[in-house]
Amino acid sequence: MSADLTLALIDAAATAIAENAEELTRLDQAIGDGDHGSNMQRGLQAILRQREALAALGPGEALQKAGMTLVTTVGGASGPLYGSLLMAVGKAAQAGKGWPEACAEGVEAVKRRGKSDVGAKTMLDVLVPVVEALAAGKPLAELRLTATASREATKEMLATRGRASFLGERSRGHYDPGATSTQLLIHAVCDVLEARA
Ligand code: ADP
Ligand code: MG
Numbered sequence: 001m002s003a004d005l006t007l008a009l010i011d012a013a014a015t016a017i018a019e020n021a022e023e024l025t026r027l028d029q030a031i032g033d034g035d036h037g038s039n040m041q042r043g044l045q046a047i048l049r050q051r052e053a054l055a056a057l058g059p060g061e062a063l064q065k066a067g068m069t070l071v072t073t074v075g076g077a078s079g080p081l082y083g084s085l086l087m088a089v090g091k092a093a094q095a096g097k098g099w100p101e102a103c104a105e106g107v108e109a110v111k112r113r114g115k116s117d118v119g120a121k122t123m124l125d126v127l128v129p130v131v132e133a134l135a136a137g138k139p140l141a142e143l144r145l146t147a148t149a150s151r152e153a154t155k156e157m158l159a160t161r162g163r164a165s166f167l168g169e170r171s172r173g174h175y176d177p178g179a180t181s182t183q184l185l186i187h188a189v190c191d192v193l194e195a196r197a
Contacts, residue, residue, distance in 0.1 A: 003055040006062055008192045010051045014044040016188040017181065027177040031164040035076055036177035043074040043082065060094025063087070077114070077162055078178055081123065084113040100135040107131050114161060121157040121164060121171060123178035126150045130186055140190045140197070151175065151183035 017024075017040045025037030046069045047054070054062040067086030070079050088109035092102035107127050111117055118128045126147055133146045152175075159171035162178070 005192070005196070006055040006057075006059070007051055008196075009189060010047055010054065010066075012188040012192045013185055014048050016184045017041060017044045020180075020184055024177050024181055027175055027180055030174045031159065031167055031171050032177060033163055036078060036181065039074045039076045039078050040181050043070045043079060046070075046073040058094070060090045060092075063090025063093060066090075078123070078181070081110050081114055081178070084109040085127070100131070103131045103134055116161040119157070120161040121154050121159040121176045121179070122161050123176070123182040125154050125157065125176065126179045126182040126186070140194050144187055144190045147183045147186040151179045154179040 017037075021037035021041045023037070024040060025034055028034050028036035047066050050065070050069060054066060057065065063086045067083040067088075067090060069083075070086065071083030073079065074082070085106040089102045089106035092105040093099070097105070107124070110124060110127060114122065114124070116122055116124055118124055129150045130143050130146050133143050138146070154176040155174065156172055157176070158169065159165045159167065159176070164171045164174075164176065
């Protein structure tokens with residue numbers, strides 16, 4: 001991965017989160033504790049501060065370093081979860097695995113860290129179907145649609161993991177904040193890759 005692709009991905013991710021931080025906070029106010037926007041902002045700001053250093057690394061190392069940054073700077077459940085995702089994807093990439101397989105390992109790391117899986121109204125409800133579509137060789141446009149539809153589907157789900165699970169049935173009728181940030185980040189990555197295709 002070229003240094004300028006790394007820079008473009010970091011900048012696109014940071015912009016997507018900055019532009020939608022209020023919305024992420026609003027969603028987390030409804031079914032959590034209202035910090036998802038600020039948690040994600042803090043993480044992306046820390047990664048932005050390292051953008052030149054990250055761009056100087058290979059993709060596997062850059063992802064691992066960015067993941068560690070998220071684990072250490074973001075409070076809340078989402079920091080360690082997104083951090084585990086990036087660290088595992090980076091580790092697999094560095095071991096020579098292709099992106100679909102590396103991303104699948106990342107998703108498994110999130111499941112282990114969160115003791116969770118699809119159907120619990122979390123970021124996994126977007127991550128799992130998108131990574132499955134990637135493994136099936138679907139084009140970027142389809143990954144984008146899968147992310148949107150999967151995030152939509154979290155609205156009527158019952159939360160059984162994370163803070164939203166404390167609300168029981170009252171968790172229904174609201175989009176999951178983490179599924180929303182995952183969708184935003186996937187769209188940001190697709191935008192950058194499509195612009196270069
Ligand atoms: P916190 O819940 O600690 O306040 P955030 O608000 O930053 O952390 O992140 C909340 C999001 O994290 C949720 O919307 C959900 O998508 C995700 N999440 C929480 N717990 C889990 C879990 N056990 N497994 C997967 N994702 C989870
Ligand atoms: Mg929260």
